[in-house]
Amino acid sequence: MRIRPYRVAAAVAVACAAVALAACGGGGGGNAAASTDFQSKLSDKPLTLSFIWFEWPPAHALEELGKEYTKVRPNVTIKVNTVPIANWHDAIFTQFAAKKTNFDMPILDSQYIGEAVENGNILDITDFAKKYVDRSAYDPYFLAAYGQYPQTKTGEPTPNSRTYGLPLMGDTWSMIYRKDLIKQPPQTWDEMIAAARQCQEEHPGMSGLAFHQANATDAAAVTYNTVNGVYGGELWDPAKKQIEGIVNNAAGKKAMDVLVNQMKPLTPKGSGNWFIDEVNAAINQGKVCIGFQWIGAMPGLLDPKSSKLGTTKEEILQKLGFAALPKQDSDYVPLGGMGMHISKYAPADHQAEALNFMKWFQQPEVQTRWAQLGGVPGRKDVLASKAFLDAAPYNKVFTDSVPRLRDFWNLPQYAKLVNIQTTNVNAALNGTEKPDEALDKIASEQQAILDESK
Amino acid sequence: MADTTITPPSRAGLTAPPAARRFRHLTDGRLAGLFIAPALALLLFLSIFPLLWALYLSFTDYSATRDVPSNWIWFQNYTDLLSSAEVHQRAITTLIFVVSAIALQTLLGFTIAYLISRRTRGRGALTTLFLIPMMLSPVVVGLFWKFMLDAQFGVVNSFLTTLGLGEAEWLTDKRLALLSVIVVDTWQWTPFIMLIALAGLTAVPKYLYEASEIDRASEWLRFRHITLPLVWPLLLIAVLFRAIEAFRLFDLVYILTGGGPGVSTETLSFHVYKTAFLGFDTGRASAYGILMVIVVIVLAQFYLRYLNRLQER
Numbered sequence: 209m210r211i212r213p214y215r216v217a218a219a220v221a222v223a224c225a226a227v228a229l230a231a232c233g234g235g236g237g238g239n240a241a242a243s244t245d246f247q248s249k250l251s252d253k254p255l256t257l258s259f260i261w262f263e264w265p266p267a268h269a270l271e272e273l274g275k276e277y278t279k280v281r282p283n284v285t286i287k288v289n290t291v292p293i294a295n296w297h298d299a300i301f302t303q304f305a306a307k308k309t310n311f312d313m314p315i316l317d318s319q320y321i322g323e324a325v326e327n328g329n330i331l332d333i334t335d336f337a338k339k340y341v342d343r344s345a346y347d348p349y350f351l352a353a354y355g356q357y358p359q360t361k362t363g364e365p366t367p368n369s370r371t372y373g374l375p376l377m378g379d380t381w382s383m384i385y386r387k388d389l390i391k392q393p394p395q396t397w398d399e400m401i402a403a404a405r406q407c408q409e410e411h412p413g414m415s416g417l418a419f420h421q422a423n424a425t426d427a428a429a430v431t432y433n434t435v436n437g438v439y440g441g442e443l444w445d446p447a448k449k450q451i452e453g454i455v456n457n458a459a460g461k462k463a464m465d466v467l468v469n470q471m472k473p474l475t476p477k478g479s480g481n482w483f484i485d486e487v488n489a490a491i492n493q494g495k496v497c498i499g500f501q502w503i504g505a506m507p508g509l510l511d512p513k514s515s516k517l518g519t520t521k522e523e524i525l526q527k528l529g530f531a532a533l534p535k536q537d538s539d540y541v542p543l544g545g546m547g548m549h550i551s552k553y554a555p556a557d558h559q560a561e562a563l564n565f566m567k568w569f570q571q572p573e574v575q576t577r578w579a580q581l582g583g584v585p586g587r588k589d590v591l592a593s594k595a596f597l598d599a600a601p602y603n604k605v606f607t608d609s610v611p612r613l614r615d616f617w618n619l620p621q622y623a624k625l626v627n628i629q630t631t632n633v634n635a636a637l638n639g640t641e642k643p644d645e646a647l648d649k650i651a652s653e654q655q656a657i658l659d660e661s662k
Numbered sequence: 663m664a665d666t667t668i669t670p671p672s673r674a675g676l677t678a679p680p681a682a683r684r685f686r687h688l689t690d691g692r693l694a695g696l697f698i699a700p701a702l703a704l705l706l707f708l709s710i711f712p713l714l715w716a717l718y719l720s721f722t723d724y725s726a727t728r729d730v731p732s733n734w735i736w737f738q739n740y741t742d743l744l745s746s747a748e749v750h751q752r753a754i755t756t757l758i759f760v761v762s763a764i765a766l767q768t769l770l771g772f773t774i775a776y777l778i779s780r781r782t783r784g785r786g787a788l789t790t791l792f793l794i795p796m797m798l799s800p801v802v803v804g805l806f807w808k809f810m811l812d813a814q815f816g817v818v819n820s821f822l823t824t825l826g827l828g829e830a831e832w833l834t835d836k837r838l839a840l841l842s843v844i845v846v847d848t849w850q851w852t853p854f855i856m857l858i859a860l861a862g863l864t865a866v867p868k869y870l871y872e873a874s875e876i877d878r879a880s881e882w883l884r885f886r887h888i889t890l891p892l893v894w895p896l897l898l899i900a901v902l903f904r905a906i907e908a909f910r911l912f913d914l915v916y917i918l919t920g921g922g923p924g925v926s927t928e929t930l931s932f933h934v935y936k937t938a939f940l941g942f943d944t945g946r947a948s949a950y951g952i953l954m955v956i957v958v959i960v961l962a963q964f965y966l967r968y969l970n971r972l973q974e975r
């Protein structure tokens with residue numbers, strides 16, 4: 209038989225197509241809804257339960273906590289894989305797109321849930337949660353924001369919502385102020401700006417403020433949302449799916465004006481691309497009077513090796529004070545933190561182990577240990593406990609802030625919406641767009657995204 | 663006289679050796695087909711198939727993450743992209759970047775190559791030294807330039823302050839951010855142009871220079887009428903390669919500025935990335951990619967025709 213070149217090419221093309229089809233087909237062996245009799249599926253063979261998160265101190269704390277879990281389940285090793293924060297969403301959702309994940313438990317930002325649920329990427333754990341989780345032990349806002357979908361109002365649970373995750377790490381912004389330079393933490397946002405300005409004028413070489421301004425993930429967007437909340441603004445009307453005319457109403461414009469024209473001039477030169485690490489570095493270097501940071505990133509402020517504020521943690525704490533965000537026309541603070549979820553594409557024994565980990569994690573003593581390692585737990589009793597409040601000097605800020613939390617939209621379109629917001633707020637902060645124009649652009653572009661999805 | 667004529671043995675008495683008999687169905691043609699099959703398979707699997715698949719997806723509203731069937735929407739993605747003000751803005755940014763970066767790299771690369779070619783001692787060491795930036799990963803280059811250009815902690819501003827020139831916001835000022843990306847790209851890729859230009863310069867026949875010396879031609883005349891015309895075609899090929907690379911710039915923008923401030927440094931490739939991975943509009947991102955491939959192919963064709971005409975002269 210004579211082999212003709214076109215036959216070779218055709219055979220290769222068929223093979224390619226077969227491989228591609230196989231790649232496009234569903235992988236993994238899990239079910240869409242978690243079973244409540246997961247314990248019967250637990251394996252005694254060596255197993256690595258892998259998480260995926262972004263690189264920051266709580267990720268290492270979680271791996272450390274995993275050693276406690278290994279004491280209960282000696283055949284299980286907990287591995288927390290991390291990616292740079294800018295790649296966090298993509299690292300998870302590109303694997304979801306391939307319908308095959310190298311992680312069992314994705315740590316999803318509260319706003320990613322909608323996208324993951326609508327695409328069928330994570331397990332429905334409603335029945336599991338009803339049976340094994342004491343939901344009264346949590347602030348309902350946490351359960352809603354970190355695990356439930358859909359929500360008619362951001363963060364608030366609704367009767368029809370299903371559960372897709374449980375709180376892992378609570379978080380919000382804290383105000384960090386130089387208590388050696390500013391005697392009392394400012395109580396209102398206007399007072400805070402005045403105190404920062406005065407401190408900057410009195411201390412040449414220092415800047416009044418440091419906050420997130422970067423054009424990455426939700427950096428600049430959270431900053432605007434915070435000021436928007438403080439000045440009585442709203443991000444949207446969830447019932448009508450309306451953004452235009454709400455985010456850019458009078459309160460929203462006032463917030464943008466305060467951010468760009470009053471706060472930005474008090475920040476260090478060139479800080480227009482700052483995010484978590486840069487704000488920490490500026491505070492550690494003694495370059496700013498007041499900073500705003502996620503609580504989860506604060507262990508970096510107390511490390512004498514990277515701080516010029518003192519040679520010991522105690523010396524640093526003589527200069528740094530932590531307080532809940534000042535109020536103004538309203539008292540919202542941004543909800544950070546994340547829930548833990550289970551990949552639909554993980555093998556069945558890994559899914560069972562993940563559910564067992566979730567059950568184990570709900571225990572008060574485990575959550576207390578989590579707090580001691582640097583995590584922020586979700587249980588109300590632990591948040592109010594002395595053990596938690598004494599574990600870190602900024603933990604009280606979180607406990608005080610819980611009733612004031614407000615989150616973004618947790619819609620499937622979140623990634624597009626937040627990109628519009630971050631890009632345009634960053635543009636306004638760096639002078640490439642006028643504040644009002646940037647806000648109107650945010651409103652119209654976000655509205656177009658929501659209208660497309662109606 | 664000895665008889666040197668060799669009488670060939672009769673064919674009837676010959677039998678093929680066992681191995682040849684076993685593989686006699688392997689004719690030259692079949693063997694050639696078998697040899698190229700692995701390379702062809704790789705090419706089909708890694709290049710042709712993804713391209714065709716992307717072409718197919720570009721006519722659909724497919725999303726890689728949504729568990730719903732895609733719809734065939736004909737040229738909707740293409741018309742949306744071609745009429746989008748956002749895409750036009752990114753195209754202008756990309757054009758400014760490509761023209762500025764390539765002009766700068768060509769000028770510097772050729773100048774360095776010309777100066778090196780005139781040296782007799784240390785030419786190899788100098789060439790190796792100049793090539794180092796090109797050997798580095800663009801991500802590594804982006805990261806260390808990001809640190810160096812940082813307005814507060816960076817060595818560049820520190821140096822400028824020492825000289826009394828003040829500080830600049832290299833990565834966050836809308837007028838400087840794109841310039842910074844151009845400078846970093848130039849730092850990394852000038853050696854490529856230099857290398858090609860150096861190859862061209864060393865290939866210029868010595869006798870042409872000797873003849874021009876006899877004719878008492880000035881240095882400028884020699885450069886204008888001998889060096890440049892002979893190196894020019896090779897230089898243009900280097901420019902073509904660099905222009906294609908620059909046209910799809912992504913890594914440096916991603917690391918250095920994230921496309922900011924605002925969208926002032928967002929290139930087409932960066933915008934494709936956002937389209938593909940923020941919201942996973944896979945169909946539209948595929949159309950975007952196909953459009954970029956078409957632009958490169960069309961421009962490269964014009965360029966190659968010019969190059970061919972130049973060589974025919």
